[in-house]
Structure formats: structure tokens, C-alpha cells
Amino acid sequence: MFVKVGSIIAAVLAWLGLSFLFPETILPGPFQTTMVLAENFANGEIFQHLFATLGRVLGGLALAMAIGIPVGVIMGVNRFAEKTLDIWVMVALTVPSLCYAIFAFIWIGLNETAAIVAIGLTSAPSIAINLWEGVKNIDTRLFKMAKVFNASRWVIIRRVLFPQVLPYIMASLRFGLGIVWKITVLVELLGRPDGVGFELFYWYQLADMQQVLAWTLLFTIVMLFIELVILQNMERKLFSWRPKVKI
Amino acid sequence: MDKGISIKGLVKEYPGHRQGERGHRVLNGLDLSIADNEFVCILGPSGCGKSTLLNTLSGLDNDYSGEVSFGGRPVGRNGKPPVKMGYLFQDPRLLPWLTAERNVDFVLENSDVPKARWAEIKNHYFALTGLEAFRHHYPHELSGGMAQRLSLVRALAIEPDVLFMDEPFSGLDELTARRMRVDLLDIWSRTGKTILFITHNSYEATFLADRVVVLSQGNIREEIRVEVPRPRDYDDPALFDISKQVSANFIAAAEEAERARLEQQAG
Numbered sequence: 001m002f003v004k005v006g007s008i009i010a011a012v013l014a015w016l017g018l019s020f021l022f023p024e025t026i027l028p029g030p031f032q033t034t035m036v037l038a039e040n041f042a043n044g045e046i047f048q049h050l051f052a053t054l055g056r057v058l059g060g061l062a063l064a065m066a067i068g069i070p071v072g073v074i075m076g077v078n079r080f081a082e083k084t085l086d087i088w089v090m091v092a093l094t095v096p097s098l099c100y101a102i103f104a105f106i107w108i109g110l111n112e113t114a115a116i117v118a119i120g121l122t123s124a125p126s127i128a129i130n131l132w133e134g135v136k137n138i139d140t141r142l143f144k145m146a147k148v149f150n151a152s153r154w155v156i157i158r159r160v161l162f163p164q165v166l167p168y169i170m171a172s173l174r175f176g177l178g179i180v181w182k183i184t185v186l187v188e189l190l191g192r193p194d195g196v197g198f199e200l201f202y203w204y205q206l207a208d209m210q211q212v213l214a215w216t217l218l219f220t221i222v223m224l225f226i227e228l229v230i231l232q233n234m235e236r237k238l239f240s241w242r243p244k245v246k247i
Numbered sequence: 248m249d250k251g252i253s254i255k256g257l258v259k260e261y262p263g264h265r266q267g268e269r270g271h272r273v274l275n276g277l278d279l280s281i282a283d284n285e286f287v288c289i290l291g292p293s294g295c296g297k298s299t300l301l302n303t304l305s306g307l308d309n310d311y312s313g314e315v316s317f318g319g320r321p322v323g324r325n326g327k328p329p330v331k332m333g334y335l336f337q338d339p340r341l342l343p344w345l346t347a348e349r350n351v352d353f354v355l356e357n358s359d360v361p362k363a364r365w366a367e368i369k370n371h372y373f374a375l376t377g378l379e380a381f382r383h384h385y386p387h388e389l390s391g392g393m394a395q396r397l398s399l400v401r402a403l404a405i406e407p408d409v410l411f412m413d414e415p416f417s418g419l420d421e422l423t424a425r426r427m428r429v430d431l432l433d434i435w436s437r438t439g440k441t442i443l444f445i446t447h448n449s450y451e452a453t454f455l456a457d458r459v460v461v462l463s464q465g466n467i468r469e470e471i472r473v474e475v476p477r478p479r480d481y482d483d484p485a486l487f488d489i490s491k492q493v494s495a496n497f498i499a500a501a502e503e504a505e506r507a508r509l510e511q512q513a514g
């Protein structure tokens with residue numbers, strides 16, 4: 001914990017040092033950026049954009065998980081599914097996220113659905129691959145144990161398969177979030193009238209680096225909060241049974 | 248209820264890996280009758296099909312030919328024995344996300360033991376195996392021997408009629424193993440079950456069993472009755488004499504296996 005805080009302080013100091021070397025229009029310092037961010041908070045518009053983006057992140061993530069988890073699990077447990085789907089997951093992974101966004105906006109229209117579809121489709125293949133790899137590591141000897149002790153198929157799925165898949169679902173949730181929020185910003189600048197991505201693009205066009213940095217900072221803090229506070233605590237609760245690994 | 252096991256002409260073949268490769272016949276027309284409440288130990292060189300035999304009897308593997316029945320009733324379509332069975336695997340096979348106690352609850356939930364008796368059963372077996380202090384520990388917090396003892400608790404907790412044990416004590420230190428053997432005989436004499444116990448240790452087999460069966464090449468090489476009255480003394484010289492005979496058979500079986508392997512390699 002001390003190391004983490006220390007390294008954050010070091011990074012802010014480095015930012016501060018660098019900001020003295022460059023003009024304000026190129027690299028504003030941490031104080032100015034924070035001031036701009038505070039002003040943005042004060043005039044209130046910030047929440048509308050932040051919530052719009054968070055909504056898309058959640059919607060896109062939900063869609064990506066809804067597609068990626070079943071595909072990954074089926075590929076992990078079934079040889080035939082693995083062989084047939086393998087190539088398509090690779091293809092889907094290769095297509096650039098910009099293409100998904102363009103296709104979605106042209107085919108579905110410049111609306112919220114299209115944005116979420118674009119975000120979901122872009123991240124689904126990575127999640128599928130994550131789970132597919134994970135499910136291959138499942139300990140099948142435990143199924144035999146459960147079977148010998150009279151467990152029904154449903155009990156085996158719920159109490160022996162699911163707990164083994166859960167760590168991979170959680171890992172793919174975190175990993176998916178990392179991809180999804182980057183794509184969301186891109187999708188927003190391409191075809192949405194609000195959100196953090198839209199704001200970033202707007203201030204970029206006005207060449208206002210203070211605002212660009214203020215929005216970047218805001219978004220990074222929110223995402224780090226979700227990742228470090230919410231998701232890590234969730235994992236800690238769910239997987240308290242695992243041996244603690246000291247790093 | 249009769250809990251004996253009858254095995255007639257059991258043949259188990261694993262398919263060859265490549266296409267056209269000949270299958271590997273592990274059990275070769277095995278005939279064996281185990282009486283109600285009998286304690287039978289199975290001995291044989293590594294790879295002779297001991298675990299395979301338990302897999303087929305327990306219904307984990309029902310791709311075999313031959314007849315298996317329990318107390319005169321044949322196994323069902325799914326290969327499941329028509330008796331309550333407990334199984335101690337060669338490895339502990341505990342659910343790593345459940346504590347020791349919850350691991351036992353898991354099998355109790357799938358058994359017909361009334362919930363009112365769970366606490367009493369668990370107390371009893373946890374005390375017997377010296378695991379009381381570890382009830383709330385997760386499997387990764389147990390030593391190998393403790394994990395194996397927990398898997399013994401699990402197998403006994405459901406009060407099985409038939410107990411399959413695959414080298415259950417081989418990972419324990421000799422002192423613990425000795426105590427567990429005595430305890431197992433004690434449990435067996437008080438509760439009454441048919442036990443099929445696999446081991447590589449000829450003295451262990453002799454001490455425990457009514458009958459030691461030595462396997463070789465997928466069939467029975469020799470059956471040795473241990474006519475030593477119970478309760479037995481671990482250091483009884485009579486047991487020692489019989490174990491020498493068991494051991495000689497075991498070594499001969501291992502030599503046969505080695506010879507067969509060399510012959511197969513040669514052509």
C-alpha cells in the first residue's frame with residue numbers, strides 16, 4: 001500500500017517537474033489541471049458526461065460478457081466447438097475496434113444501441129479467449145469425485161464446475177473493463193453527442209490541453225476506483241479460499 | 248442387506264492412441280467374489296489395473312464388458328452400484344474452495360444421511376483422524392497427510408455399505424499410517440462394510456485383509472487368505488509370515504509385468 005501511494009506521489013511530482021519545462025498550452029501542471037477539474041465539477045455538466053460514459057461502459061461490458069462467457073466456456077469444454085469457433089474468435093479479435101464502431105453506426109444508426117453493440121462486439125473476443133484458456137485448466141478429477149458421491153448433474157455444474165470457472169469470469173471482468181473503457185471513449189468521439197470521449201474530442205479541437213488533461217484525469221480516477229476498490233474487494237471476498245500469494 | 252460384490256469375466260480395454268493401433272487390455276477376464284463385510288486387499292505392480300478396477304466397479308467408467316453385481320443386484324444402466332459407496336481416491340480430491348468441514352458437508356448433502364446426524368458423525372470422524380482443529384481450514388492449508396485423512400473422513404461420513412480405497416495411506420508417515428490402519432479396522436468391525444483396499448505395501452495388506460488378491464497382467468495371480476484372528480496385533484509374527492508369502496507373489500507379479508513389457512518392446 002505504501003509503495004503504491006509512494007509511486008503515485010512520485011508520478012505527480014514528475015508531472016509537476018515536466019510541466020515547468022513546457023508551456024501551459026502543451027503540458028499544464030497538476031495544480032492547474034485539478035483546478036480546471038474542480039471548475040468543471042462546480043458548473044455541474046461533468047456528471048451528465050461521466051454517467052453517459054459509465055452507462056456505455058457497463059452496457060458494453062455486459063454485452064461483451066454475455067457473448068464472451070458462453071462462447072469461451074463452450075470452447076473450453078467441447079472439442080468440436082473449439083475447432084469450429086476457434087477461427088471466428090481469431091477473426092473477430094483481429095478486426096480493429098474502429099471498424100466495429102463504423103459498422104454499428106452505419107447499420108444501426110447514430111444511437112445508444114449502436115454504441116453499446118460496437119463496444120460489446122469489440123471486447124467479446126478477448127473475453128471469450130480468456131475464458132476458453134481458463135476452462136481448459138479445470139480439474140476434471142473433481143467431477144469424478146462428485147459423481148462417485150452421488151451428486152446430480154445440476155449439483156456438479158453448480159457446485160463443482162461453477163466455482164472453478166468463477167475466477168476466470170472475474171479475471172475476464174477486470175480485463176474486459178480495461179478494454180471496454182478505451183473503446184467507449186473512441187466510440188463516443190465517433191458518434192455520440194455526450195460522454196467523456198465526446199468532451200475529450202471537443203477540447204482537442206479547441207486545442208485546450210488543460211481541459212483534455214482534466215477529463216483524462218477524471219476518467220482515469222473513476223476507472224481506477226472501480227478496478228482497485230470495487231473489483232479487487234469483490235475478488236478478495238469471493239476467493240478467500242485461495243492460497244495468498246505474496247508478490 | 249447383502250453388500251457382497253461379484254465380478255465375472257471383467258474385461259477393460261483402453262483404445263490405442265493412434266488410429267489402427269491395438270487397444271491396451273488392462274483387465275483380462277477378471278473373476279472375483281467379495282463376501283458381505285469382507286475386507287479384501289488388492290496388490291499388484293504399478294500399472295496392472297488396480298485403479299481401473301475400482302473405476303469400473305464404482306461406475307466412473309462403464310465402458311467395459313463382463314458382469315458386476317452388488318448383493319446379487321446388477322449395476323444399473325449408468326453403471327452405478329445399487330449400494331451406498333464411499334471412495335478414497337489415490338489423490339485427496341477435495342474441493343479447494345470449501346473448508347474441511349464443508350467438504351464433508353458436500354458429500355453428506357448428496358447422501359441419505361439425515362441432517363440431524365451430521366454433527367455427530369463429523370465430530371466423531373474429525374476426532375478420530377485428529378483433524379478437529381482443522382475443520383475450518385481450506386485444503387491448501389492442510390498437509391498432504393491431513394488432506395488424505397480428510398478424504399477418509401469424507402468417505403466414511405456417508406456411512407457407505409461398500410468402501411473403495413485406492414492406496415489411501417501411501418502418503419502418510421508410518422506412524423500415522425499405523426494408527427489409521429488400526430482405526431480403519433475398528434470402524435470396519437463396528438459398522439460393517441465391504442472394503443476393497445488397494446495398496447503396494449504387502450504388510451499393510453496382510454494386517455488389514457481377510458484376503459489378499461495379487462493382480463498380474465490384468466488377472467488374479469494369487470489369493471492369500473489371512474486366517475489370523477481379530478483384533479490383530481500389528482507386530483504379530485503370524486502376520487509377518489503371511490506377508491512374506493504376499494510379498495513373494497507381488498515381486499513375481501512385478502517381474503512378469505517387466506518381462507511382458509520387454510517382450511512387447513521387442514516385437
Ligand SMILES: Nc1ncnc2c1ncn2[C@@H]1O[C@H](COP(=O)(O)OP(=O)(O)OP(=O)(O)O)[C@@H](O)[C@H]1O
Nearest residue numbers: 261262271273291292293294295296297298299300
Ligand atoms: N484413461 C486411460 N486411457 C488409456 N490408458 C489408461 C487410462 N487409464 C489408465 N490407463 C492404463 O491402464 C493401465 C492401468 O492403469 P491403472 O491406473 O489402473 O494402474 P494401477 O494399477 O492403479 O497403477 P498404480 O499402482 O501406479 O496406481 C496403465 O497401463 C495405464 O497406462
Ligand SMILES: [Mg+2]
Nearest residue numbers: 297298337413
Ligand atoms: Mg492406481
